[in-house]
Structure formats: C-alpha cells, structure tokens
Amino acid sequence: MLMRLADERATGAFLRDQGTLYLAEGRVVHAESSAAPGIDVLLTVGGALLPQGWQEALSLAGTRHEVGRQLVDSGRVTEGELEMCHLGALFDAAFFVLGPASGPTRFRYGVAHWLGRVRPVPAEAVERETRRRRALLDSVWSCPDLDTAPVVPRPPAPGQAVTGRQRALLRLADGVRTPTAIAWALGRPAFHTLIEVRRLAAAGLVETPRQAGPAPHAPAPQDCAEPDIALLRRIRDGLEASL
Known part of the structure; x- marks a missing residue:
C-alpha cells in the first residue's frame, strides 16, 4: 500500500x-x-x-x-x-x-x-x-523478547569493559523500564537503544527479569529461538574465572 x-x-x-x-x-x-x-x-x-x-x-x-x-x-x-x-x-x-x-x-x-x-x-x-x-537486530542477538520486556543488568565478568554509553543505559535498566522507555529517558532513538540492549545481552550484561527463573510452580515462559542463555552464561563465567 x-x-x-x-x-x-x-x-x-x-x-x-x-x-x-x-x-x-x-x-x-x-x-x-x-x-x-x-x-x-x-x-x-x-x-x-x-x-x-x-x-x-x-x-x-x-x-x-x-x-x-x-x-x-x-x-x-x-x-x-x-x-x-x-x-x-x-x-x-x-x-x-x-x-x-x-x-x-x-x-x-x-x-x-x-x-x-x-x-x-x-x-x-x-x-x-x-x-x-x-535484519541487523537479529544478527546481533536473535531474541525479540528483549525489545519489549523490562531489562536488568548483570555484573560484568572480570576484565570485561563497559563503555560510557552502555553505563548510561545500564543505570536505567531497573527491571521496570523497557528498552524503548530507556530510549525516551536518554533522549536517544529507540532503534539504537534496541541494538545496544541486544549487544549487551549478547555480552551477558543484561537480561530480562523472566530469565532469572519463573515463580515457584508457575509455568516457564517460552524461550527465544536460541540455545539456553543462562547455561551459556554460566559456562562463560566459569571459563573466565579459570583463566
């Protein structure tokens, strides 16, 4: 049309x-x-x-x-x-x-x-x-849930660098704000913020509250079409700790 x-x-x-x-x-x-x-x-x-x-x-x-x-x-x-x-x-x-x-x-x-x-x-x-x-979003980290869910920060691994631009975003990742809400607060384009959040997720620096695990006896939400993210992060953290 x-x-x-x-x-x-x-x-x-x-x-x-x-x-x-x-x-x-x-x-x-x-x-x-x-x-x-x-x-x-x-x-x-x-x-x-x-x-x-x-x-x-x-x-x-x-x-x-x-x-x-x-x-x-x-x-x-x-x-x-x-x-x-x-x-x-x-x-x-x-x-x-x-x-x-x-x-x-x-x-x-x-x-x-x-x-x-x-x-x-x-x-x-x-x-x-x-x-x-x-296509660029999916190439960074193929997990569309991150675009609409509140995000929370994860501690960086030993020696893992975080840029000033990323720190400003992470300060607002409070488990209540979605990436687009963070974009409004920072005065940045929403798409650029979505890209940054997916990059942070790929680096293991943010996650959605639901990734911390479902409430007791609650059915687990459906994962993104990706390998088990929590498992990959535990493996990564363990390898970095052993170096």
Whole structure:
C-alpha cells in the first residue's frame, strides 16, 4: 500500500497501530510512533534545544505546519541539526510503524504534519531501511523478547569493559523500564537503544527479569529461538574465572 501511494504521489497520513507516516507527493516527510521518541525529545533531551524554545516554535508555527522552519529562522537550531535530527526521528519511528505486528493500514488523504517539510525521503528508501534494521537486530542477538520486556543488568565478568554509553543505559535498566522507555529517558532513538540492549545481552550484561527463573510452580515462559542463555552464561563465567 505504501508503494502504491508513493506511485500515486499521494499526500496524507499512512496510519497503523504503531504510528503514522506522513506523505507529501508520495514521499515520506515525517513519522511518529508511540514506541519511538519524537523529534522534540531528541532535540530537547539531547541538549540541542531548550524545552521552552520548542514550545515557542510549536505555538507560533504549529497551525501553519512550519515548526521546523520556525526553529531554523529563529536561530534555535541550524539547518543541519534539524535535518539530522528529523531523519533520525523519521527512520526510528518508521521502523515501528512498518513492523509486522503493526496491524491494519489506513490512509487519510490531505493530512499534513505540523513540523512541515524538512527533508522528504522516498518511500522505497524508508521501507528498505526498515528491513535492513530488522535484519541487523537479529544478527546481533536473535531474541525479540528483549525489545519489549523490562531489562536488568548483570555484573560484568572480570576484565570485561563497559563503555560510557552502555553505563548510561545500564543505570536505567531497573527491571521496570523497557528498552524503548530507556530510549525516551536518554533522549536517544529507540532503534539504537534496541541494538545496544541486544549487544549487551549478547555480552551477558543484561537480561530480562523472566530469565532469572519463573515463580515457584508457575509455568516457564517460552524461550527465544536460541540455545539456553543462562547455561551459556554460566559456562562463560566459569571459563573466565579459570583463566
């Protein structure tokens, strides 16, 4: 359906359960998803823009669908900063909107987004990047449960290094926050956080609370399509301790 709308050079909102793609003349101009921090979060939490600056631009230009242009013309962000942050938010949200579990699709013709056009992207490129990201996640650590479950840290093995970026994520891995909730708190794209969490899992540095074992007499949840993770970690820890 997205490719058909692109061929038609349609303008409007492509709606699915996980969010919305906004099209202008068949190209994707913005994307939003409840699973991904929006451009406002990436700009303000990331430190490029003060929250009051964002609110002012939204109030002044939101009804004209020119918030992006207002941010640049007022000198609050540069054109390059806006474009990079916009593309990051667009591809991040599109990953969830175009996911296989995102439900039925509807299209509302004529709908425009309040941000305005920043850097339109061909729909084919958005779809291709979404497929690439999905394959990349599975190549890092094929356990989709990690994307939606709260995560908790595990102690690093002796001599195992943890980067500053990983430490910031691990501090928020409290057994309550999911990876996407951590992304919102850090002001980072959700997909990048999913990748980091899967890398940490592959290194044995995070796990989901359910991996610690089921409650007494409760049926054990179904494992991912991977070898026994807990067993592999025990073997790894034992080998590293013996070196």
